[in-house]
Amino acid sequence: MPEPLHPAVVHFPIVFAFLSPIAAVITLWAIRSGRLATRAWLGVLILQAAVLGSGWLAEEQGEHEEERVERVIGEEPIEEHEEAAERFMLMAGLTFGIAVAGLLGNPLGAVARGITVAASIATVVAVAAVGHTGGELVYRYGAAAAYTQPDAANVVGGRAGMAHDDDD
Numbered sequence: 140m141p142e143p144l145h146p147a148v149v150h151f152p153i154v155f156a157f158l159s160p161i162a163a164v165i166t167l168w169a170i171r172s173g174r175l176a177t178r179a180w181l182g183v184l185i186l187q188a189a190v191l192g193s194g195w196l197a198e199e200q201g202e203h204e205e206e207r208v209e210r211v212i213g214e215e216p217i218e219e220h221e222e223a224a225e226r227f228m229l230m231a232g233l234t235f236g237i238a239v240a241g242l243l244g245n246p247l248g249a250v251a252r253g254i255t256v257a258a259s260i261a262t263v264v265a266v267a268a269v270g271h272t273g274g275e276l277v278y279r280y281g282a283a284a285a286y287t288q289p290d291a292a293n294v295v296g297g298r299a300g301m302a303h304d305d306d307d
Contacts, residue, residue: 143207143286145200149273151193156231156266159186160259163238167252177244180252184242187235187255190262194231198224204285212280220272227265234258 141147163183169175201224209217237258240251276282 143200143204145197145204146277148193148200149197149270152190152197152227152231153266153270155186155190155193156227156259156262159183159190159234160256160263162186163252163256163259167256170252171249177242177248180238180241180248183252183255184235184238187231187238187259191228191231191235194224194228194266198228208276208282208285211285212276212282216272216276216280220269220276223265223269223272227262227269230258230262230265234262 166175166179166183170177170179201221205217205221234255237251238255241248241255243251
């Protein structure tokens with residue numbers, strides 16, 4: 140297993156989230172045009188479950204590694220990343236719930252399928268924010284030093300308070 144595991148698993152929710160609206164639009168079109176039965180929506184639901192499940196795994200791994208990285212870069216940038224992850228998980232959970240209703244063959248199911256498309260696009264926006272703040276942790280604040288430099292807490296930790304200065 141890679142150490143740390145968080146960077147290895149964070150790409151799964153990103154990929155699944157980006158594929159989700161594409162799959163939802165194609166499946167919605169196929170159902171509306173009569174090319175597929177409503178039960179084909181199950182594929183969209185499975186993809187939404189993958190978004191939610193892989194997001195949960197990434198979040199759990201991030202929490203597992205939080206303290207080690209926090210000693211290197213400070214608390215504030217990590218909190219921003221955590222908050223973005225929480226918003227993403229909320230959107231992923233809501234989208235999954237709406238997608239479940241899309242399995243219904245009645246008019247409520249049709250409405251839920253349309254809302255799922257919109258919600259999955261909002262989920263992409265949310266996961267992009269998580270990815271952006273995660274990238275900042277690594278490339279702007281030097282979070283990788285927690286794993287690449289044995290004495291990083293002493294060397295980089297002193298800069299944590301200055302990490303928000305753009306004048307560096």
